Structures are given as C-alpha cells and as structure tokens.
Amino acid sequence: MARYPGISLSVTRRMPRYYRFLAELMANGVERISSREFAELTGLTASQIRQDLNCFGGFGQQGYGYNVAALHTEIGRILSLDKRLPTILIGAGNLGLAVGNHMKFDEQGFQLIGIFDSNPQVVGQEIQGIRVRSINEIQSFCLENRPVIAILCIPRSAAAELSGDLVGWGVKGFWNFSHYDLSVAHGDQIVVENVHLGDSLMTLSFRVNELIDQ
Amino acid sequence: MARYPGISLSVTRRMPRYYRFLAELMANGVERISSREFAELTGLTASQIRQDLNCFGGFGQQGYGYNVAALHTEIGRILSLDKRLPTILIGAGNLGLAVGNHMKFDEQGFQLIGIFDSNPQVVGQEIQGIRVRSINEIQSFCLENRPVIAILCIPRSAAAELSGDLVGWGVKGFWNFSHYDLSVAHGDQIVVENVHLGDSLMTLSFRVNELIDQ
Numbered sequence: 001m002a003r004y005p006g007i008s009l010s011v012t013r014r015m016p017r018y019y020r021f022l023a024e025l026m027a028n029g030v031e032r033i034s035s036r037e038f039a040e041l042t043g044l045t046a047s048q049i050r051q052d053l054n055c056f057g058g059f060g061q062q063g064y065g066y067n068v069a070a071l072h073t074e075i076g077r078i079l080s081l082d083k084r085l086p087t088i089l090i091g092a093g094n095l096g097l098a099v100g101n102h103m104k105f106d107e108q109g110f111q112l113i114g115i116f117d118s119n120p121q122v123v124g125q126e127i128q129g130i131r132v133r134s135i136n137e138i139q140s141f142c143l144e145n146r147p148v149i150a151i152l153c154i155p156r157s158a159a160a161e162l163s164g165d166l167v168g169w170g171v172k173g174f175w176n177f178s179h180y181d182l183s184v185a186h187g188d189q190i191v192v193e194n195v196h197l198g199d200s201l202m203t204l205s206f207r208v209n210e211l212i213d214q
Numbered sequence: 215m216a217r218y219p220g221i222s223l224s225v226t227r228r229m230p231r232y233y234r235f236l237a238e239l240m241a242n243g244v245e246r247i248s249s250r251e252f253a254e255l256t257g258l259t260a261s262q263i264r265q266d267l268n269c270f271g272g273f274g275q276q277g278y279g280y281n282v283a284a285l286h287t288e289i290g291r292i293l294s295l296d297k298r299l300p301t302i303l304i305g306a307g308n309l310g311l312a313v314g315n316h317m318k319f320d321e322q323g324f325q326l327i328g329i330f331d332s333n334p335q336v337v338g339q340e341i342q343g344i345r346v347r348s349i350n351e352i353q354s355f356c357l358e359n360r361p362v363i364a365i366l367c368i369p370r371s372a373a374a375e376l377s378g379d380l381v382g383w384g385v386k387g388f389w390n391f392s393h394y395d396l397s398v399a400h401g402d403q404i405v406v407e408n409v410h411l412g413d414s415l416m417t418l419s420f421r422v423n424e425l426i427d428q
Contacts, residue, residue, distance in 0.1 A: 002424040002425075003427055004424065012421065013413070016412065016416035017410070019416065043397070079416050080420060081419060083419065085419070094308075095316050097312065098313075102411070105415075108415045108416050109416065110415070148422065173418055173421070175415060183257075191421040191422045195414055196230070198230065198318075199227070199231055201322045202295065203407055204323075204363070205294050205297065205299070206292065207407070208362065209294040209297060210217060210405075211387070212386060213216055
C-alpha cells in the first residue's frame with residue numbers, strides 16, 4: 001500500500017522545493033517561520049503551502065507557523081530521503097560524470113552501487129570511489145546486486161535497447177537524461193523522472209527574447 | 215513590446231515539449247497528426263494542446279490536424295531558436311563541462327562565446343573549441359563582447375557574488391544550475407531558468423518508494 005495514495009504529481013514536485021528552502025533557513029539559523037513568510041520565500045501562496053502540507057497531515061500551528069527543523073525532518077521522511085535505494089549509473093560520459101560527481105545521492109535517498117559504460121577508455125576509471133564497469137557486465141551485476149534505480153546518461157537508442165532488460169532485472173525507477181520515452185514502453189510498472197535540459201534551455205530562449213523585445 | 219504578452223509560464227514550458235515531439239515525428243517520417251494523436255503522444259489532452267497553440271494563433275485545420283513540419287517550424291520561430299544570443303558559461307567543473315559539451319546551443323537559440331573558471335588547472339583547456347578563460351577576465355570580456363545569457367555552473371556563494379556584476383554588464387538571462395535564488399535579488403530585470411537536479415532526484419525518491427510500498 002502506498003503511504004500517501006492519491007497525492008498529485010504537482011504536490012509531489014513542490015515538496016523537494018520546500019525541503020531545500022527549509023535547509024537554507026536552518027543554515028541561516030531561522031527556527032520558525034509563518035506560512036506567509038515561507039510563501040514569500042518560495043514564491044508560492046500561503047494557502048498553496050498549507051494545502052500541500054495538509055496532504056501529508058499538516059504541520060503548522062495556528063499563530064506559530066512552522067518549526068523549521070521539525071518540518072525539514074518531516075518532509076525528508078515523507079520523501080524517503082533516509083532510504084538508500086541501490087542505484088546504478090549507466091553512461092559515464094560528460095553528463096554521467098557530472099551527475100555521478102555532483103549529486104549527493106546518500107542525502108537524497110539513494111546509494112550508488114555501480115557505474116557502467118561501453119567505452120573501453122572509460123571502463124576502469126573511478127567515480128566517487130566506484131570503478132566504471134563494462135556495459136557487458138550489467139546483467140550479471142543486476143542479477144547479483146538487484147539495483148532498484150537506474151540513472152540513464154546514454155543516448156536515446158541505447159536507452160531504448162537497455163530499458164526493457166533493466167525492468168526485467170527489477171529496476172523500478174529511472175532518472176532519465178536520455179530522450180527515450182520510457183513511460184510509453186513500460187507504463188505503471190515503473191516510475192520515471194525525466195530531465196530534459198533542452199526544454200529548459202528553449203524555455204529560456206523564449207522568455208529572454210520576450211524580455212529583450214519589450 | 216513582447217511578441218506574446220501575457221503568455222503563462224506553464225504554456226511557455228509546454229512549447230519545447232511540443233517542439234521535441236514534433237522533431238521526433240519528422241524523424242520518423244510522419245507528415246501530419248491529429249490533435250488527438252498528438253495528445254496521446256505527449257501525454258496531454260487534445261483540448262490542452264489546442265488551447266496552448268491558440269495562444270500563439272493556432273495552427274491546426276479542422277479535419278486535417280497539424281502539419282508536422284509546419285508546426286515544428288512555427289514553434290521554433292515562437293521559441294526564437296533561430297536567434298544566436300551571445301552566451302557565456304561560468305564554471306567548467308564536471309557540471310559545466312557536461313553542459314558545455316552536451317547541449318546543442320546553436321539549435322536552441324544561443325551562441326556560446328566564452329567560458330570562465332577560477333581553477334588554474336582548468337583555465338586554458340578547450341570546450342567545444344572555446345578556450346576556458348580565467349574568471350579574472352570576465353569583466354573586460356563582458357564589456358567588450360556583451361553576452362546576454364550566462365550559464366551558472368558554480369557554487370551558490372560564487373553565484374551570489376557574481377550575479378549583480380553580470381546584470382550590471384548587461385546579462386538578461388540566466389540558466390542557473392547553482393542553488394542561488396537570482397530572481398529574489400534582481401526581480402523583473404532578468405529572466406532565470408533554474409535547473410534543480412536535486413529536486414528531480416528527491417521527487418524520484420518519493421515516487422519510487424510509493425511504488426515499492428504498494
């Protein structure tokens with residue numbers, strides 16, 4: 001049974017943002033914050049924030065606001081950031097390297113246990129203390145170590161080829177930097193977070209041209 | 215005067231997605247598509263797509279649907295992807311390298327004209343044929359070359375320090391991978407697209423734990 005059945009994706013997507021801003025408040029020594037102040041900080045409305053948090057039980061007190069540290073802990077728990085889901089990274093090119101080196105997986109619910117690449121010049125190198133393995137070893141590795149998450153930093157065609165096998169070997173979640181549409185192929189069996197950097201760049205193009213043309 | 219005043223950010227953000235799917239249809243030789251089929255492909259509703267495109271004039275024909283190549287061209291024009299806004303990349307660590315090497319700037323409205331880093335070991339290296347310059351040269355470079363866009367692949371503190379200067383030197387748009395909140399400091403003078411990879415990862419954590427717990 002899901003812990004929070006029926007939570008919408010848009011509510012889900014705002015929770016990491018709350019978590020991030022709460023961490024920042026803690027770092028600045030702020031102990032409590034009103035929903036109005038928190039709304040200003042995050043660029044949302046106070047009623048939106050209250051509504052979102054009410055989906056998980058609500059954590060504010062009338063006339064007090066939110067206890068920053070307590071809410072931070074609570075949201076971390078909701079997001080399951082204390083879990084260490086076994087995770088593999090596929091593709092150790094520039095993007096895979098950046099993702100592997102840049103992300104704090106163990107603070108965000110994941111444990112990186114394997115890295116794979118098809119390029120012999122990359123195989124054998126170390127990223128975060130993990131040796132890059134040949135893609136030829138991926139099946140035996142998955143059957144033995146049962147990763148739940150795969151991060152795809154590979155081209156579309158390679159993602160199309162591999163994803164079915166990965167689902168078959170028990171992978172349930174994908175952090176997908178390729179442009180292959182995993183959800184269409186595997187539907188409700190898996191969860192996919194797509195990162196479309198190109199979409200973000202094109203959005204910037206539109207918005208900045210609108211600004212300049214003013 | 216903005217070309218499309220009052221277009222909401224959520225409509226704006228769906229346009230690159232349409233553009234991406236249309237490119238894919240073209241690559242597969244598809245010449246026209248009904249709004250119902252296009253809705254299925256993109257995971258939206260037909261009425262949503264019609265509404266979005268109507269903000270820009272609407273491009274479908276009753277009983278015909280959309281001409282794939284024509285709509286692709288039209289959306290590219292709306293997004294100003296044919297512009298080549300002078301762009302600088304600040305930070306050539308793993309993330310900056312990945313962004314610099316991975317993105318097709320010239321297909322997405324930008325021209326990369328300068329790369330900067332503070333690390334002497336990185337300065338002098340080449341990315342996409344552009345030599346990485348010392349961060350100490352950034353002021354003279356900006357005053358001479360007038361970049362309109364800055365890509366920030368630097369830590370929060372460095373972003374906080376630099377952003378005011380960049381705005382002063384005429385930068386109008388930021389593609390922001392740092393966690394510094396530029397909008398708060400500079401408001402309506404600039405456009406910011408934030409990429410919060412950590413938020414995406416935390417969302418994946420929540421969603422996959424919900425799936426596993428079922």
